[in-house]
Amino acid sequence: MFDPTDLYRLSEDVPELTDPVLLYHFDGFVDAGGAGRLALGHLLAELEHRVVATFDVDRLLDYRSRRPVMTFDTDRWTAVESHEIVLRLAHDTTGTPFLLLTGPEPDREWELFTAAVGTLATRLGAGSLVTAHGIPMAVPHTRPLGVTPHASRGELIAGRPSVFGKVQVPGSVAALIEFRLGAQGHDASGYAVHVPHYLAQAEYPTAAVTALEEITKATGLVFPLEGLRAAAEQTTAEIAAQIEASEELSTAIAGLEQQYDAFAAGTERSLMAEPSEMPTGEELAAQFEAFLAERDERHGD
Template sequence: MESPLVTWYPEGVAAWAAVAPQEGAVLMHSLRGFIDAGRAGALVAQHILEEAEPVRVASFDIDQLLDYRSRRPEMTFSVNEWTAYDEPHLDLDLVTDAEATPFLLLHGFEPDVRWEGYVRAVRQITERLGVELVLGAYGIPMAAPHTRPLTATVHGTSQDLLPDAPSLFGTVTVPASAQNVMEYRFGQWGLAAINVAVHVPHYLAQSPYPQAAQKAMEVLEDISGLALSTDALDDEAARAQEEITRQATESQEVQALVTQLEEQYDAYLDQREGAIGLDGPLPSAEELGAEFERFLQQQRGDTPPGA
């Protein structure tokens, strides 16, 4: 029995059936929720949609999944009328990479409710469309400077699917997301799911950070074999870098913060070189949990940025 949460588009289903890879079909997902520092995942989805010519395959009934009271979409009022509405959606599109290889992209608003029903529906989608690998990307705030190489944590349902890299984390408890619950359930079902968490400097977590999206796509490319060109983000990344440099130059407080993080980063490399390679510093589980909670508080409006 198919999920009542999903509406299928016959033309899109037929289009996918005509071009779907015989093996290794990929479904990538990026949801607009509160766990996406630097809008890393959102920028990945936006970039893919702009570069491809998406064909709608299916849509979720977002009205059943969104709590409008806790996450109100924005509207624009001009003079004496409403002129725009950031209409909630959760859609599955057929897209292609830079080499015309087809894959599926699930994008839109993260469900607030009925997570289990949503996850089961995604499983049904993968089974119906022959998807063998589900991929996701998002950003997490980290105590790391923007002047050092971006790093990422790759986690998934099977160690065999993950890059051959030493573990950088111990054990940490953080609030759940629909994206990570889906990975957890897929693991229980023996299905392949991988997520890429880009480490975004915590002082940049509230603003779009194209560099994080570029890092995410580089890792997703390595995992999936898709050709996800990031060239179109170069100009945005350059502008972001210029703005960060300007603000750092004008603020002694920002300069001091970056210098402190650089010293911690370099000290970490000196201590760990040869043990885990040069993948950048990570805070302890306690520090990560504290920074993550601070990020979520800012997203909810409990704490002002920079507090």
């Protein structure tokens, strides 16, 4: 029997915590708009934190499919950006401690990795585990973003209806953690933010704001969101300018708005369906490519 604790190394000064929330997100699975990545990345950028445990990425990652970036300068290698899967301790704006687990999604040993997360949660007294990510939906960015909650116990998301029925989808480590650890008695939940399908490949800060607001509702943790909200407002303004300059885009967004409003009014039309006589998500995304490339180049300058 393999020992899951062999997958990570604890820091020398492991803190004594009382029922901290463990937030987690792994890069590599579906995350439309970068909702989960931007959300937890924002917390790491805004809040002080320290490493509690480091995972053995040599065992967990396939370097040939996820090659680290190396720097070559003139005649020698000078740097390498090594991958990390790290558990950190941070404090919210009220001083409440919580844990953050981030990094690339493991390529192998999913079951052992999930068990390792469970042992860390138990060792550190984490009462609940929470994740968030974005999923592409046929919704307009001009309406409030929807969220599909899911949890190991129905009581954790009571009163939250879902637009989904029973579906089968490709699995992820994040989902496996909720499934396996939930079966072992841990409280685990997640929030899938509905991101406009034509913005799924872009960085959409509004989705990250929504994700963190959902986490706050579920956990009581309070986060500094001013900078993220400002980025969301700027991105929304840039998108609006792009749409205003294109009659085709304006017509397409108006159609999505009509579908969204009809659904919200209680009709049987589904947000999952593609409306007729309207560009597909791929076609809309293609029309945004030039805009996004221009925006990224401008921000880089």
